[in-house]
Amino acid sequence: MILTPAPLPPPLFSTTRHRVRQTTVYFNRKTNLLLPRTAASVVVRDVDAFTESSGYLFELSSSEAESLTDYNISKIASIYRKKPLIVLRRLLQIGNTLGKWLAFRYLDSILERSDLMFEVRASQLRQILVKLGPAYIKIAQAISSRPDLIPPSYLNELSLLQDRISPFSTEVAFNTIEKELGSPLDQIFSEISPQPVAAASLGQVYQAKLRSSGEIVAVKVQRPGVQAAISLDILILRYLAGLIRRVGKFNTDLQAVVDEWASSLFREMDYVNEAKNGIKFRELYGNLKDVLVPAMYVDNTTRKVLTMQWVEGQKLSEVKDLYLVEIGVYCSFNQLLEYGFYHADPHPGNLLRTYDGKLAYLDFGMMGEFKQELRDGFIQACLHLVNKDYDALAKDFVTLGLLPATADKDQVTKALTGVFQNAVSKGVQNISFGDLSGNLGTTMYKFKFQIPSYFSLVIRSLAVLEGIAINNDPNYKVLGGTYPWIARKVLTDTSPQLRSSLQALLYEEGVFRIDRLESLLSESLRARTERALVKVEDNDSNVVIKQILSFTLTEKGAFVREILLQEFAKGLDALGLATFESLTYAASANLPFAPSPQSSISDEDMINLRNLLRLLHLLSGSQKIEDGVGDFSPYTNKRVKSEEVYLALNEVASIQDILPLLNVIPELPTDLQQQLIRLPFDLVGKLVSRVAARTIRRALL
Ligand SMILES: Nc1ncnc2c1ncn2[C@@H]1O[C@H](COP(=O)(O)OP(=O)(O)OP(=O)(O)O)[C@@H](O)[C@H]1O
Numbered sequence: 001m002i003l004t005p006a007p008l009p010p011p012l013f014s015t016t017r018h019r020v021r022q023t024t025v026y027f028n029r030k031t032n033l034l035l036p037r038t039a040a041s042v043v044v045r046d047v048d049a050f051t052e053s054s055g056y057l058f059e060l061s062s063s064e065a066e067s068l069t070d071y072n073i074s075k076i077a078s079i080y081r082k083k084p085l086i087v088l089r090r091l092l093q094i095g096n097t098l099g100k101w102l103a104f105r106y107l108d109s110i111l112e113r114s115d116l117m118f119e120v121r122a123s124q125l126r127q128i129l130v131k132l133g134p135a136y137i138k139i140a141q142a143i144s145s146r147p148d149l150i151p152p153s154y155l156n157e158l159s160l161l162q163d164r165i166s167p168f169s170t171e172v173a174f175n176t177i178e179k180e181l182g183s184p185l186d187q188i189f190s191e192i193s194p195q196p197v198a199a200a201s202l203g204q205v206y207q208a209k210l211r212s213s214g215e216i217v218a219v220k221v222q223r224p225g226v227q228a229a230i231s232l233d234i235l236i237l238r239y240l241a242g243l244i245r246r247v248g249k250f251n252t253d254l255q256a257v258v259d260e261w262a263s264s265l266f267r268e269m270d271y272v273n274e275a276k277n278g279i280k281f282r283e284l285y286g287n288l289k290d291v292l293v294p295a296m297y298v299d300n301t302t303r304k305v306l307t308m309q310w311v312e313g314q315k316l317s318e319v320k321d322l323y324l325v326e327i328g329v330y331c332s333f334n335q336l337l338e339y340g341f342y343h344a345d346p347h348p349g350n351l352l353r354t355y356d357g358k359l360a361y362l363d364f365g366m367m368g369e370f371k372q373e374l375r376d377g378f379i380q381a382c383l384h385l386v387n388k389d390y391d392a393l394a395k396d397f398v399t400l401g402l403l404p405a406t407a408d409k410d411q412v413t414k415a416l417t418g419v420f421q422n423a424v425s426k427g428v429q430n431i432s433f434g435d436l437s438g439n440l441g442t443t444m445y446k447f448k449f450q451i452p453s454y455f456s457l458v459i460r461s462l463a464v465l466e467g468i469a470i471n472n473d474p475n476y477k478v479l480g481g482t483y484p485w486i487a488r489k490v491l492t493d494t495s496p497q498l499r500s501s502l503q504a505l506l507y508e509e510g511v512f513r514i515d516r517l518e519s520l521l522s523e524s525l526r527a528r529t530e531r532a533l534v535k536v537e538d539n540d541s542n543v544v545i546k547q548i549l550s551f552t553l554t555e556k557g558a559f560v561r562e563i564l565l566q567e568f569a570k571g572l573d574a575l576g577l578a579t580f581e582s583l584t585y586a587a588s589a590n591l592p593f594a595p596s597p598q599s600s601i602s603d604e605d606m607i608n609l610r611n612l613l614r615l616l617h618l619l620s621g622s623q624k625i626e627d628g629v630g631d632f633s634p635y636t637n638k639r640v641k642s643e644e645v646y647l648a649l650n651e652v653a654s655i656q657d658i659l660p661l662l663n664v665i666p667e668l669p670t671d672l673q674q675q676l677i678r679l680p681f682d683l684v685g686k687l688v689s690r691v692a693a694r695t696i697r698r699a700l701l
Pocket of ligand 1: 197198199200201202203204205218220294308309310311312345349350362363364365
């Protein structure tokens with residue numbers, strides 16, 4: 001029964017692109033075969049080449065399907081033990097395509113023309129996978145982000161895999177909806193599109209209007225027989241994986257990889273699970289500025305039919321909207337690093353730009369979980385990368401599970417250093433995620449690292465965004481764009497792991513690296529939060545001071561505030577000592593103010609004094625702090641030290657640029673002003689306890 005389409009909003013995607021040929025097929029319940037109602041030749045074509053070649057001409061019985069709600073290889077094996085002819089037929093199909101391809105590859109290697117034939121073979125492989133159907137497409141998509149499994153040269157070709165395939169019969173789809181939802185179609189929907197608006201590997205989507213509320217919805221219907229075919233393909237693939245691993249020289253347990261992806265495929269085939277994911281995703285990210293996550297209609301959702309809010313828009317990849325790409329990057333980092341619940345399949349087709357300028361997410365079948373300790377480890381690794389601390393980075397790789405603890409660290413660190421040095425050579429802003437992951441993949445392949453699956457999904461989701469971004473702006477870099485976000489996270493997060501990484505970053509061998517704090521602060525000010533997606537004029541020092549002040553005075557900035565107060569107290573203490581030394585010497589030499597020729601100020605106090613100067617400069621916004629400022633070497637020459645003390649004292653006396661700070665104070669919100677008033681008291685408290693501690697120490701010694 002096809003209802004007449006009424007005046008729905010303009011179709012989201014041109015249906016002509018996914019032209020549906022009218023089909024006349026139905027299920028023969030006895031044989032579980034899709035059979036023609038009329039001419040067989042027409043029907044097989046209508047069900048489409050993919051269906052035919054994939055062995056989709058059967059469905060599991062309901063008891064078999066029920067026993068397979070989750071991935072279970074032994075159950076799959078026991079089902080297919082009873083269907084040897086179906087298995088044989090599929091094996092022949094695979095042998096005829098993949099087998100032939102492997103034989104050609106073998107021939108190439110015998111004839112020593114593998115390199116020559118590489119492009120042809122890679123492209124042939126892609127075509128074969130498309131022909132073999134969803135299990136192959138999905139697994140190939142998945143391994144295309146596994147540089148540890150696939151030679152780098154093949155990755156490009158596999159990443160081209162398009163999963164948009166011909167739709168299946170609308171009649172079959174409508175029957176499925178009625179059967180699954182248990183009511184006639186026209187009782188549920190007052191209107192439904194007579195053709196699917198989009199078709200994908202696992203299902204196809206119709207636009208409809210709910211009879212009960214009049215809301216426009218998208219109804220995704222699963223391909224008939226998809227579970228049967230995917231189960232069979234997985235069984236065969238798993239067997240092949242074992243064989244390939246034994247024959248080929250793969251360093252990963254390929255069967256385990258197949259198992260992992262089979263589990264995620266099975267979860268994807270359960271639309272109830274997808275609806276749950278969508279609800280959680282909407283709760284977590286649906287309120288972010290300019291992000292839209294469609295609502296799920298659970299009452300009209302089953303394992304094979306999913307009903308959700310209709311989203312009207314264009315593919316993000318087809319419009320030029322860098323703002324939305326940035327929203328996507330921001331949202332991705334919220335997913336990955338804030339909550340660890342992320343969209344693991346954000347391919348360009350699943351990201352839309354709505355007509356009112358929002359970024360809409362679709363397809364919640366595959367979600368990833370990024371555990372807290374891994375998230376913190378990832379942030380640490382980014383910090384180490386930005387600060388060029390490659391030894392620490394190699395350790396991070398072990399923590400993140402990218403590098404086995406047994407790996408030859410020296411060699412690996414050297415290789416990694418090469419990759420990363422290259423990546424950061426043009427500055428953090430210019431790190432290309434695509435290049436970085438490509439080069440990293442090559443190194444990993446060489447050193448036989450394993451990429452944990454959680455990480456490959458993270459890489460993939462970032463690479464997709466960078467890909468879309470590059471279409472808009474060839475110079476856009478995801479990592480550069482997100483470093484502000486990471487900086488802000490590190491400065492504000494309360495997790496012990498991140499607190500200690502911040503501490504470790506700011507205090508190198510006990511020396512306070514104010515340059516690093518400055519760079520984190522200024523980077524974090526560029527972070528586009530959901531509230532502050534406004535462009536700050538970089539050259540307006542008042543704005544910057546105001547932002548730094550506002551940040552350090554808020555609850556979130558408490559940790560940084562404490563560090564700054566501590567450093568101020570140390571600096572003022574050192575300043576006091578230096579002034580005292582100068583005045584005593586000057587008095588004894590009958591001079592108004594002079595450097596003592598033999599300064600007795602300790603190295604540590606010298607550092608504190610210099611830090612104070614830098615803090616004052618930072619607050620005055622007058623001078624950019626140079627890199628490497630914290631690299632103090634011990635003063636061997638006392639004369640040099642005393643000159644520096646003298647210069648520092650003069651410099652402190654000459655800093656007048658601190659005045660803008662005072663101008664900014666009245667502009668701060670009242671609660672921040674109150675917090676500011678407390679600061680001098682805190683500072684005096686710290687100073688007093690420092691002076692007291694030193695006096696007691698000296699008295700005792
Ligand atoms: N809520 C919606 N509103 C409008 N169009 C939608 C909606 N959901 C899905 N679509 C359309 O249907 C297409 C396929 O949907 P979806 O990606 O969810 O299917 P899938 O079978 O999970 O696909 P894939 O093979 O990519 O995983 C989308 O790319 C989009 O064009």
